[in-house]
Amino acid sequence: MNQPTPSSLLACLQAEIDAVRRFTQLLQEEAQSLTEPAAFEALNEITERKNQLAEELAGLGGQRNTLLGRMGLDSDHAGGQAAAAADPALAPVWQALLQAVAQARELNQRNGILLETHLRHVQHSLDALRALTGQASLYDAQGRARRVSPGKAIAAG
Known part of the structure; x- marks a missing residue:
């Protein structure tokens, strides 16, 4: 098995930077969707793309750690630091x-805080709808809307 070179590690790090930057762009899109009601529907698609990029990032991180280990360095952050200290190009x-x-x-x-705020x-x-209808739940166990018995009317005024 060939010994990895600093140039192979360099290529891996550059690919990882590219993926992190694409992930950051998605996070910015997600933040926009969380703060603009009209864009809120885009969250499902953004989440799917984030999950795909997260898998890519995990693979690249694993590849980086494998390269570091094969270079005789720790397969973690400390190994990356050591590689960077040993090679000025890295x-x-x-x-x-x-x-x-x-x-x-x-x-x-930040997006997690925004999402938590939306969920609350x-x-x-x-909770307010349940209190108005006197129902413990607006949906049955199968997720279908239940008929709400006539109860309190909501009036503006």
């Missing part, structure tokens, strides 16, 4: 990867 690429990952992590955390709002709305 250092700026490794730093760019770390910066891209930090940005993606920050956006993902939806839950409060459902």
Whole structure:
């Protein structure tokens, strides 16, 4: 089996940076969808694309760690740091990867907060509807809408 070279690690890191940047772009699209009601429907498609990119990123990370291990380095962050310290060509690429990952992590955390806020709002709305209808649930166990018995009328006014 051939010993991997710093150039193969460099190519892997560059592919990983590209994937992280595409993931960050999706996170920005997701943030827009979470803050603009008209764009909220795009979340399903964005989530599907994010899941595909997350799988790609996991594969690239595994490939990077395998290369590091085959180069005699730790197969983790410390190994990446050691490779960057040993090869001046790798250092700026490794730093760019770390910066891209930090940005993606920050956006993902922010989006998680936005999504949690939306979920709380939806839950409060459902609770209010349940209270108005006197029903414990608006749907039966099979997920079908239940007929709501005539009860309290909602009046504006």
